[in-house]
Amino acid sequence: MNLRSAEETAEWLGQLGGWAIAASILFNILISISGVLPSAFLSGANAIVFGLPLGFSISLIGEVLGALISYWLYRKGLLVLRRRGARLRKWRERIANAGKVRQFVLILFARVLPFIPSGAVTFFAAWIKMNVLAFMVATLVGKAPSIAAEVWLGYSLFAFFS
Template sequence: MDSLFDLANTAEWLRNFGMWAVLVSLLLNILISVLGVVPSVFLSGANAVVFGLVPGFFVSLAGEILGAGVSFILYRFGLRKALSSETSWKWLQRLNEENRAKQLVIILLARLTPLMPSGLVTVVAALSTMRFVDFMLASLVGKAPSIALETLIGHDLIELKSNYPRLLVSFAFVIVVLLLLRSKKTKASRRQPE
């Protein structure tokens, strides 16, 4: 399984499935989503190498959305029974207090937030009163930018010789976004009264 976390090995492993590679990729993405702790960047990159950048992006996006949907259903019916209905997570309480449109926006923004654990977003949404269709829409729109970036970076890591300038630009973009977010967080914490 360790070799699956290597982009080149994952791409080669997927190629071995021939015409079934898309189905295998989708199933693997569902498994990654259900586990909630395994990064999917290695699979997004492998999809781009095996299927091409644009088709690989769509395979990765489809897998992520299917995985989010399956996870939502499993968490909703599994975790709700295991946890008390009085879960005191602040974010969950806020989500439950909002109307349908605001719930969708909150999950959309959480999906768009860099480094926000996808599994955590899915768990909170599943434990909330949010509708499944709204969760899926927010996840589709919110996951697309990060999957596009993962696909591009993963592809360029494997094809480093011909794509290193684009890879450097992608990394610079990620660093700038993270620095802007950190700066914004620092400014917000300074404004709060002690």
């Protein structure tokens, strides 16, 4: 995480007053939709502005809502792509038919691993037409540890260098 980015984002959020929470959640949703932008700096900024418990909650809500909206958008966009790629179709069908528990565990595991891009996990879940509720629960549980680490790290770095 770039401390400077977290500080600049925290400063921006601090200027928004009562709109800061809504802006942070919206910003997190936009980051999730992009599928490639990291959100660690925003989690750190939330910790700086709102403190650890509230910063964690805001970050988690933003990431989960962002994942849900991305899932929906990806799923709609994939309708066009489903007609192509015969080789990938067999692999996708195998996973799609693996059962809800296996799909849940796969998404949960992918969310917990820090080196798998969040957008890729969301895209994959949409591609296999995973149940939305199972996707949301796996995302909530799987994202919580990494968001807690990002919030704590951002808060600690800011406190250390302030």
